[in-house]
Amino acid sequence: MKKQITSILFSLLVSTSALAQQHSEQNHDKYVWPKDELVKKKLANWQDIKFGLLMHWGTYSEWGVVESWSLCPEDEGWCERRGPYAANWFEYKKAYENLQTTFNPTKFNPERWANAAKGAGMKYVVFTTKHHDGFCMFDTKLTDYKITDKKTPFSSNPRSNVTKEILGAFRQQGFMVGTYFSKPDWHTEDYWWTYFPPKDRNVSYDPKKYPDHWKKFSDFTYNQIEELMTGYGNVDILWLDGGWVRPASTIDSTVSWQRTIPYSQDINMARIAGMARQHQPGLLVVDRTVSGEFENYVTPEQSIPDHYMPIPWESCITMGDSWSYIPKENFKPARKLVQTLVDIVAKNGNLLLNIAPGPDGEWHEEAYQRLQEIGKWITVNGESIYGTKPLAPYRQGQWAFTSNNKAVYASYLPSESEQQLPASISLPALTVAPNAKVTVLGASQALKLTKTKDGFSVVVPEKVRQQLAGQPVWVFKIG
Structure with missing residues (x-):
């Protein structure tokens, strides 16, 4: 996810560049309907429940900066570095990754989140188990760059495996649960290989020229996803971000950011999805922006299609301005959020609304207030939304x-x-x-x-x- 820019000029530029992406996401011809009966059944159920919660949370919340993107050496507004280390990328990355040693969200209480979300009428949740920076919010065995490692203060907390705790708390309230997982990983040596410092968001070497490195990365990705599919109870959705990690044959040259992908970055989605569904029958796989059999529904970001779409889709939209925590957030009025939900449902979509926890493990109190206001409307009018x-x-x-x-x-x-x-x-x-x-x-x-x-x-x-x-x-x- 990218931080929404508040500058009017930059917003106009972003809006213009997003038109091609939105057009791509509205191309019904590229959608592939699933054949697996269990997947079809779960997809129909997901389409009936309409309203979900997305949460971006990681060590970046300590600095109150955009999630991961300040590590990316691109000249884009959402990648801008700030603070005392900004002038030197290498020093900045070192300081950013050192946030692991101070991350201690002692107010973490996923039951409060689940209760508030349920009260608002939300019925599914997607949690960021790992964003592009590679920091794992789950107890992976494949890296020590994780919340449960001894270097992280919160690791001594009995609830340190926050992914497990969050999925459990929401499952207890009857939610469908999903795991956001970033395909690119800017921490691991086998994606941003230090022999070739990164120039942009993409892999820093040619996978065809260095197949051993790419195989290690592909296996690492497969094994981490298998951990999530085997150690965290029933999972309904595998929500994969980082659409530049894709086979060259799927690159859409009409979309500006896809034109800049220099290499084929094929991680063998058929192998990953097959394994995931073996462990989680009927799993919805959402390989975002990569049209085909592994994108069970499309996910326009910070936008709503301008017309009815006959395929399964979901707008992922922030409650405030940012995907990640910032100290002073500008939350949208409840009136706007309710109208957004109604607009989306009338066009055959779902709304996945993002709220970002802070470094202490809590939401802004204003986010709870917004959910209460939405819930008041849903209590009376929900029959016009669910199952329609x-x-x-x-x-x-x-x-x-x-x-x-x-x-x-x-x-x-x-x-x-x-x-x-x-x-x-x-x-x-x-x-x-x-x-x-x-x-x-x-x-x-x-x-x-x-x-x-x-x-x-x-x-x-x-x-x-x-x-x-x-x-x-x-x-x-x-x-």
Whole structure:
């Protein structure tokens, strides 16, 4: 993940460069539907639950900097180094990796996270077991660059294997659980080989020229993923990041960052997925941005497709500005977050909302407040979200449409200035039964639905308008 840049100018540049990537992720023709019946069943279940939690957490939270990317020697805004070591990359990397010796999140309490997420209506979790920097938030046997190593103060804590603790706490609350895992590893000698210092995010040597090094790296990756698939209970999702680690045949030259991949970086995903599913039958594998049989759903980042997509997909979006912890975060209003969820679900997607724990092992209190506010809306309106399918015209103006076997849900997304439903409101044309009952979720009073030339009109009584004032989205139930 990359840190979202707050500069207006840079945001414009990022938005422009992201258009090609978003176009690629909206290319339905490249999606390969799974054939494994257990995978298909789990994918259908995942599509029904709609709303998940992503957490980026590692030693980088101590400095309050972007996750991993300040190690990357690229001239990009999210890779900018700051602080006393910034002038010398080698000194900076040494200091960054030395954060392992001070990382001590003594307020770590995954049960509080799981309870808050459940209260907000989230139903699955994806946790960063290892980001690009290579620091492992699980008890791997393959490196000492990990939270459970004796050099790390938190290793003496009985809950030091935080991945195990987090997955267990969320599983206890009925969540589907997923492991984020970075395919590139900027710590291991077999990816950024010190004989050839890195020039960018990619492997620092040609894997074809040095096949022994690449085999060691591929085996290391395979073995670490096998650890996660065998020592952490039932796992539902293997969420792989670092899409530049891919075979040359899958590089999409229309996407700017893929054009800069200098080498084929094939880690044999068929071997990895086969092993993972042997241990975890039905596992969803998400090899992000690498279209094909190992990308069971696509993952537009910090963006929402502008139209309905008939394939499984998930927007991963930050609750604040950053993927990783920063001391003063700018959290999106709950109103915006609820409208984002409604928009995504009407287009056939899921929302994976990121919250970043800090160096002490806690979230910002404001994140808990946002989840509580979302939960208040979900408690009343969740039936329009879970287990629904998008309904044409999907999104039209301020309307979003979903349905299930019992009802049609027409969700009205108010503008910033709208605090009450209009006294009379026009609905687009929908196919509804002649005797259909209409209500607004949260109010029991039946409303009058009148056919018009362009659709329907609904009169909303003043009592209902006042009762439901200030909602982020109003949902009309027709059925």
